Amino acid sequence: SHVLCCRGTSCTSGGSSEILEAMQQEVQKHNLQDEVLVTFSGCHGLCSIGPIMVIYPEDILYCHVKRDDVPEIVEKTLKKGTVIERLLFNDPASGELIPEYHSIPFYRNQQRIILRNCGVINPECIEEYIGRGGYQGLTKALFEMDPESVIEEIKRSGLRGRGGGGFPTGLKWQFARNAPGNPKYVICNADEGDPGAFMDRSILEGDPHSVLEGMIIAGYAIGAQKGFIYCRAEYPLAIKRLNIAIEQGKRMGCLGKNILGSDFSFDIEVKEGAGAFVCGEETALIASIEGKRGEPRPRPPFPAERGLWGKPTNINNVKSYAAVAQIIQKGAEWFSSIGTKDSPGTAVFALTGKVKNTGLLEIPMGTTLGEIVFDIGGGINKDRKFKAVQTGGPLGGCLSSEFLNLPVDFDSLVSAGALMGSGGMIVVDETTCMVELARFFLQFSVAESCGQCTPCRVGGKKLLEILERITRGEGKMEDLVMIEDISRTMKEGSLCALGQGTPNPVLATLRFFRDEYEAHIVDKR
Ligand code: SF4
Structure with missing residues (x-):
C-alpha cells in the first residue's frame, strides 16, 4: 500500500505532520514497513475536509483524520482491507458516503493538468x-x-x-x-x-x-x-x-x-x-x-x-x-484540444465562500459557472439560494445568477463584466449584502494602494467613504451618481491595474444589485 498524508498548508495546520509521524510509527510497530510506503503530498484541493489521508491502490480517501485514528486505520484498512465509514467523505449534495477518492464529485468533474501532481507526489522528492x-x-x-x-x-x-x-x-x-x-x-x-x-x-x-x-x-x-x-x-x-x-x-x-x-x-x-x-x-x-x-x-x-x-x-x-x-x-x-478555441487548456480556481465543497479545482476552460458552483462545489451551504460569484479578486467583478450558464474563459468573463483574474472565486448566497461585499473589497484595495497617483489614492478613499455612508444608512441617491463619476476618473487616470480595477466590485454590484444599494438609502430624494 501507499499511504499519503496531505501536508498542504491547510492540512498541516490541522495536525497532518503529527498524523504522518504517528502513521510511520504504527506501520513500524506492526512490521509493515516493507509493504506500506508512508509519505506525504501537497494539497489535494478539498481543504474543508482536512486533514486528508489517501490510501492506494484502494483509492480510499479519509477525511478529518486525527492522530488517534491512526491505529485503527492500520488495523482495519492496511491489515484487513476494510474501510472505516466514520472517516469517509460524506457528499453534502447526495448525503452518501463515498469511499473512492476519484468518485467524489468534487474530483470527478475536474481535469487536472496544472495540478496534475498536487496531492499525488511527495513535493520534496x-x-x-x-x-x-x-x-x-x-x-x-x-x-x-x-x-x-x-x-x-x-x-x-x-x-x-x-x-x-x-x-x-x-x-x-x-x-x-x-x-x-x-x-x-x-x-x-x-x-x-x-x-x-x-x-x-x-x-x-x-x-x-x-x-x-x-x-x-x-x-x-x-x-x-x-x-x-x-x-x-x-x-x-x-x-x-x-x-x-x-x-x-x-x-x-x-x-x-x-x-x-x-x-x-x-x-x-x-x-x-x-x-x-x-x-x-x-x-x-x-x-x-x-x-x-x-x-x-x-x-x-x-x-x-x-x-x-x-x-x-x-x-x-x-x-x-x-x-x-x-x-x-x-x-x-x-x-x-482542451478548453475553448480562444482560451485553450484548463483554469485553476480557489472556490471559497458559501459553497458546500470549498477548495482548489481545475476545469477545462469553457466549463459553465453553474457546473463549477453546483457539480464541483456541491451547491450552496444549507441549501440556500445562490446569489453571485465574485471572480478575479478585489479588482474583479461579480456575476449574478443569470450568468450560471456562462462558459468560464478569459473572454466570456470580460464580456460579462467580470474578470478571470488569477483564479479566486468567492460564492455568496441570498444572505450576503452585496453593498457590504463591495465595501469589503474596496477597503482591501484602498489599503493596498501605493499612493503614487492621485485618482487611486484619493478616489479610492472617497469611494470607500461613500460606501461606508451607505451601509450606515446615511447615503443619498446622488451618492450613486458620484460612485460612477469617481470610478470613471479612477479607471481613466490611475497608473496601474490596482487603481484602474479598484472600483470594479462596486460597479459590478451596483449594476446587478442596484436595489440593494437603494434599500440602504433612507432618503430617496
Ligand atoms: Fe499606486 Fe497603481 Fe494606485 Fe497608482 S494606481 S497609486 S501606481 S497602486
Missing part, C-alpha cells in the same frame, strides 16, 4: 516528480528543439497568461527573445495576494518542480540564464519546498551549469516579498527585486524590453509556468 514524467519536457526542449521552435510550440498551444491578463505566453516569450540586451531574465510571479486565493501557493507547495521546469524552458527559449521566483514571505511552506526543489534540481543536473549535459545553464533564486498586494503588478515586482520601493511605473517600456535592471525580462505567473513542460512534452495540439 525530485525522484517522484521525474517518475511522473517530470523534466521530460525540458529534455525534449534542450535536445530536440531550438529556442525558436520552443516559442513556436507555446504560441501554437494558445497558452494565455494564467495570472489573469490572458496575454498569449508564446508571444510574450518572443518579445523577450527578440529584445536587444543582455543578460536576460525570467521571473515567476508568485505574489498571490487576493483575499480567498491560494492556487499559486498550493502549486508551489504541492509540485514545485513543475514551476522550475517551466521557468528553465522559458529561459532556454528567450536566451536567459537566470530566473527569480518572487514569492510572498507569508508562504513559508512554499518557499521551503521551492528551495528544496532548487537544491535537488541542481543535484540531479536539471538546474545550474550545463543542464542535463547540454551547453545551456540556468539558475533560479527565490526572492521573498513582504506581502504588498501592489507588488503583484509586474513593474512593482521588478522594482522590489531590485531592492527599491515596490511601486508600479508606466508601461511601455514593457518588461520584455526593459525589465529587471533594465534588461529584457519575461514574467509569467506560477500556473503558466506549471503548464509549460507538459505542452512541450505532449505537444501544442494536445493542449489546444
Whole structure:
C-alpha cells in the first residue's frame, strides 16, 4: 500500500505532520514497513475536509483524520482491507458516503493538468516528480528543439497568461527573445495576494518542480540564464519546498551549469516579498527585486524590453509556468484540444465562500459557472439560494445568477463584466449584502494602494467613504451618481491595474444589485 498524508498548508495546520509521524510509527510497530510506503503530498484541493489521508491502490480517501485514528486505520484498512465509514467523505449534495477518492464529485468533474501532481507526489522528492514524467519536457526542449521552435510550440498551444491578463505566453516569450540586451531574465510571479486565493501557493507547495521546469524552458527559449521566483514571505511552506526543489534540481543536473549535459545553464533564486498586494503588478515586482520601493511605473517600456535592471525580462505567473513542460512534452495540439478555441487548456480556481465543497479545482476552460458552483462545489451551504460569484479578486467583478450558464474563459468573463483574474472565486448566497461585499473589497484595495497617483489614492478613499455612508444608512441617491463619476476618473487616470480595477466590485454590484444599494438609502430624494 501507499499511504499519503496531505501536508498542504491547510492540512498541516490541522495536525497532518503529527498524523504522518504517528502513521510511520504504527506501520513500524506492526512490521509493515516493507509493504506500506508512508509519505506525504501537497494539497489535494478539498481543504474543508482536512486533514486528508489517501490510501492506494484502494483509492480510499479519509477525511478529518486525527492522530488517534491512526491505529485503527492500520488495523482495519492496511491489515484487513476494510474501510472505516466514520472517516469517509460524506457528499453534502447526495448525503452518501463515498469511499473512492476519484468518485467524489468534487474530483470527478475536474481535469487536472496544472495540478496534475498536487496531492499525488511527495513535493520534496525530485525522484517522484521525474517518475511522473517530470523534466521530460525540458529534455525534449534542450535536445530536440531550438529556442525558436520552443516559442513556436507555446504560441501554437494558445497558452494565455494564467495570472489573469490572458496575454498569449508564446508571444510574450518572443518579445523577450527578440529584445536587444543582455543578460536576460525570467521571473515567476508568485505574489498571490487576493483575499480567498491560494492556487499559486498550493502549486508551489504541492509540485514545485513543475514551476522550475517551466521557468528553465522559458529561459532556454528567450536566451536567459537566470530566473527569480518572487514569492510572498507569508508562504513559508512554499518557499521551503521551492528551495528544496532548487537544491535537488541542481543535484540531479536539471538546474545550474550545463543542464542535463547540454551547453545551456540556468539558475533560479527565490526572492521573498513582504506581502504588498501592489507588488503583484509586474513593474512593482521588478522594482522590489531590485531592492527599491515596490511601486508600479508606466508601461511601455514593457518588461520584455526593459525589465529587471533594465534588461529584457519575461514574467509569467506560477500556473503558466506549471503548464509549460507538459505542452512541450505532449505537444501544442494536445493542449489546444482542451478548453475553448480562444482560451485553450484548463483554469485553476480557489472556490471559497458559501459553497458546500470549498477548495482548489481545475476545469477545462469553457466549463459553465453553474457546473463549477453546483457539480464541483456541491451547491450552496444549507441549501440556500445562490446569489453571485465574485471572480478575479478585489479588482474583479461579480456575476449574478443569470450568468450560471456562462462558459468560464478569459473572454466570456470580460464580456460579462467580470474578470478571470488569477483564479479566486468567492460564492455568496441570498444572505450576503452585496453593498457590504463591495465595501469589503474596496477597503482591501484602498489599503493596498501605493499612493503614487492621485485618482487611486484619493478616489479610492472617497469611494470607500461613500460606501461606508451607505451601509450606515446615511447615503443619498446622488451618492450613486458620484460612485460612477469617481470610478470613471479612477479607471481613466490611475497608473496601474490596482487603481484602474479598484472600483470594479462596486460597479459590478451596483449594476446587478442596484436595489440593494437603494434599500440602504433612507432618503430617496
Ligand atoms: Fe499606486 Fe494606485 Fe497608482 Fe497603481 S494606481 S501606481 S497602486 S497609486
